[in-house]
Amino acid sequence: MAEEAVETLTEPSTRKKRKRKALDVSMEALAESGDRIAPVVGYFPSGYDPLGGGAAAPAAAADDPSVRVFRNKRRANRLELVVSPRGSAVEFVGRSYAGEAAAPQLCTYALGVLDKATQTLKIVPIAANKIFRLEPRLAVSQPAHMEASEGLTEESMATGQVGRKIQDLTSLYGTKKDRDKDKKWMSLNQQRNDPSAYEHLENEKTDADVDNNAADQETESTPRNIPPHNPSADTPERAYLIDEIIPKGERAYLLDILEALHSGVDLDLKPYPSFVSNRLYKLRELQDEEEKEKLACMLSYITHLQSFWERLSSSGCKSKHHSKPADHSKIPRITYQRLQRMFVDPESHLLSTQKNELLIGYILVLTLFVDNFKTDPTDVARDLKMTIQTLRPYYQQLGCKISRENFSEQSLVTLPVPLKFPELRRRRRR
Structure with missing residues (x-):
């Protein structure tokens, strides 16, 4: 009986382990370019779960929230990640140029995606300044100096991208005549899209006086490049x-x-x-x-x-x-x-x-x-x-x-x- 018990106990251990199939993977590293940017990572320190809701989620956020990424027009490396729950007055905002993202980064990150069907491993770097701490705030309109990132929005049009690429190539490798022509066209387009540019045609003299007064007010309100001060101090x-x-x-x-x-x-x-x-x-x-x-x-x-x-x-x-x-x-x-x-x-x-x-x-x-x-x-x-x-x-x-x-x-x-x-x-x- 003892011998039979030993045989019964040792029988499962003699089973052959399942062999794992080795994959011959070709690796491809994707770099950031003009028409695509590195992945953006955001996390919610408040406990809000964008997928499952939870106790910290707004009551009206039953559907998936909308995710938008905005890029500064003047500084392309400044991004804002905005997560807006559906039907809620609260949105979560993370910035790459302020708060935790602006602190010194001691390590870098990358995101790897393995496709077993094609046996391809794509590794995409995650820039250190694109890891956002999403803080809650009341929903407000986006500032005028920010625009939706072309690499992430569905509304970006191919024609606009091609035109911008041609302008970039002209500014880098074009002749001086072509660069001056592009600058003139850009200036004309800005004036054409700005209705206030035509106001001076109606009353040139009045507008000239208003412009002078506005310039004087602007000079008075310009902050001085000095330490914090009190101009009306008596000592x-x-x-x-x-x-x-x-x-x-x-x-x-x-x-x-x-x-x-x-x-x-x-x-x-x-x-x-x-x-x-x-x-x-x-x-x-x-x-x-x-x-x-x-x-x-x-x-x-x-x-x-x-x-x-x-x-x-x-x-x-x-x-x-x-x-x-x-x-x-x-x-x-x-x-x-x-x-x-x-x-x-x-x-x-x-x-x-x-x-x-x-x-x-x-x-x-x-x-x-x-x-x-x-x-x-x-x-x-x-x-x-x-x-x-x-x-x-x-x-x-x-x-x-x-x-x-x-x-x-x-x-x-x-x-x-x-x-x-x-x-x-x-x-x-x-």
Whole structure:
């Protein structure tokens, strides 16, 4: 009986395993082109299930939601994924240029589709900036600067795609005469599709006056390229908003200079700009701990801005004048990410002329706070590798006044209140 039981138990284990059929697969990698884009991946952190509904889904979303992808007309790499449940006032939106998608991507993704019938494996890369976190919002109309992506919408017409391809080829390889002709036709088509372009024919004189008034209003409403400020402030301390220039959440990470002074160790002055090195005595003289921490944050932030500016200047222009390496590794991560968002162009990863002026404006404003709004610009001009004369327009743009009683004395920069800015120059229309 025992022998029979053993035979019964061992009988299933002796069955032959099913052999898996090997596939001879040919692999094809698809790249993104003008008429197609890489797949777009979106996920719902709110728990909404677009297929099965669920507790987090809107009550009216019984059918499959509509999915649309919009591409920015001026910046082709900016996409928006919009998922709209049927019959609901809530839609889910994800952007490739803001939020989680704009954070540094540490890995890349690809989507593979295996067709056993044809024994073909197609691998399509998924761009890192096309993984969207879909956040709920009330349904609104799409902004005018966004258009539906041609690679994903069914309404795109082949004729329009061919025409755009011909225009692209002409702009790349065509003669100057053909390029000028295309630009003229584009301008004429824009005017033809714009009904307001014909309004001046009815009343030319009246419209000219309205245009001048509108241009003046536009000049007045143009935001100035300077740090956050209050033009109607009655004291210099309130003219520029220090809480927005240095957020309170970052100040706990900007006490490195103060901690080094409290430790009693001799502070190495090489990594610091000359302006900061020459103002450390103010920290030692202050007795109020709150004022001392505030001043230490300003000096540390000036150091980080200076280091950040040197790094971007040296990366954009490999010059021997920037021999001092920018030690941006010591910049706190939270501060470094904020500076990246504020000053670095997300496409070119460089410092544009406008952002360079804004960054210098931040440094100059903080030096005014450190010196109680009466500062000698010699040190900061040396740090920025500029002269006092070349710094003068930057100070004037901030509403500052540079004065010197006689030629033997140094120039002094003050900040009169209320702020008076130079008039913005407006280009004449031809």
